[in-house]
Amino acid sequence: MIEFIDLSQEKPYQVFKDSYEHALENKQSAIDAISISSYNPELSEVESRFVNLKYIVNDEWIFFSNYASAKSKSFKMHPQISAVIYWKKTNTQIRIKAKIFKTAEKFSNKHFESRSTEKNALAISSNQSQIIESFENIKTKYLETLNNKDLLQTRPSYWGGYSFRPYSFEFWTGDKFRLNKRSLYIKNKDNWDYYLLEP
Amino acid sequence: MIEFIDLSQEKPYQVFKDSYEHALENKQSAIDAISISSYNPELSEVESRFVNLKYIVNDEWIFFSNYASAKSKSFKMHPQISAVIYWKKTNTQIRIKAKIFKTAEKFSNKHFESRSTEKNALAISSNQSQIIESFENIKTKYLETLNNKDLLQTRPSYWGGYSFRPYSFEFWTGDKFRLNKRSLYIKNKDNWDYYLLEP
Numbered sequence: 148m149i150e151f152i153d154l155s156q157e158k159p160y161q162v163f164k165d166s167y168e169h170a171l172e173n174k175q176s177a178i179d180a181i182s183i184s185s186y187n188p189e190l191s192e193v194e195s196r197f198v199n200l201k202y203i204v205n206d207e208w209i210f211f212s213n214y215a216s217a218k219s220k221s222f223k224m225h226p227q228i229s230a231v232i233y234w235k236k237t238n239t240q241i242r243i244k245a246k247i248f249k250t251a252e253k254f255s256n257k258h259f260e261s262r263s264t265e266k267n268a269l270a271i272s273s274n275q276s277q278i279i280e281s282f283e284n285i286k287t288k289y290l291e292t293l294n295n296k297d298l299l300q301t302r303p304s305y306w307g308g309y310s311f312r313p314y315s316f317e318f319w320t321g322d323k324f325r326l327n328k329r330s331l332y333i334k335n336k337d338n339w340d341y342y343l344l345e346p
Numbered sequence: 347m348i349e350f351i352d353l354s355q356e357k358p359y360q361v362f363k364d365s366y367e368h369a370l371e372n373k374q375s376a377i378d379a380i381s382i383s384s385y386n387p388e389l390s391e392v393e394s395r396f397v398n399l400k401y402i403v404n405d406e407w408i409f410f411s412n413y414a415s416a417k418s419k420s421f422k423m424h425p426q427i428s429a430v431i432y433w434k435k436t437n438t439q440i441r442i443k444a445k446i447f448k449t450a451e452k453f454s455n456k457h458f459e460s461r462s463t464e465k466n467a468l469a470i471s472s473n474q475s476q477i478i479e480s481f482e483n484i485k486t487k488y489l490e491t492l493n494n495k496d497l498l499q500t501r502p503s504y505w506g507g508y509s510f511r512p513y514s515f516e517f518w519t520g521d522k523f524r525l526n527k528r529s530l531y532i533k534n535k536d537n538w539d540y541y542l543l544e545p
Contacts, residue, residue, distance in 0.1 A: 184428060273544045
């Protein structure tokens, strides 16, 4: 589930909300799964991974990550990303382009405090995406953290939210024979330009 | 559904096949939906979209597209892409990095001939991703093409397959408290180096 807080009244946000509710009514599973793609200019490589989208606060889309992970390095070097969602139950695809930045610390603290101790222990203990010798080492490190009450009290500085603010939305709905409906919204100063696209 | 033809015997392909069959047994829907992300160096932008993965022929992963579409331009300028699949039913994510190129014409012809006339009419009639005035125009153009028997006989040169050949695979399986299992395979000449990653 995505939590909406003071959602922007701008048109593509309202279209998104309607589309989300429609998917929810149709019992779409993993409705908060979103693929985030970044570019690493040092390696000249595009990389993608699914994350759980947790919040949309006004026009900020928020998920959580380790700030020393490979994706965090790419976000820093190239703060433009793409995001894409596909909801099978309604045959809807939402394509986004956005600028990404770290979420305000206060918000990350609040979210950290709302999570289970078990999840937070992993956020603290893991050097996300580093190569390891064995899965057993990970488990040992995890269990040690879980037993360290002091460590568990505070959000570590290397873990928190990423916020992205879209400047382009495409809403795609599949239709028979691929006569798909495609609507594009592009941010133009304070407005959103609207276009229809060929299927 | 993905059609496997003479699938590579190399390790990550066999891991993929097992993972696919496991998801299929668990009745995963949209099992062939894969997010493809590309980089446009002119715009310095990452872009993503879902496509239907149709075939894996040995080590070539194949989907079909309009060759004049926005993504085709990005593939030409920057032939490295990322691909990602998420199967909710088995809580499995597969992350791929690959080089992309046009599929052999013979193969594209064969696939075009295997498709329904209704789908091919759209492949012929659509200038994919172009801005349009109204959806009615698209429908009219589509229906005109559908009635043109001559046009429908041959695959147009602007539509065909894209093949990508992975050089990196990550298999990710979600576990409780985010103690996820992550295995990385990286192509090293004719072999695949194998690593475990921190969750």
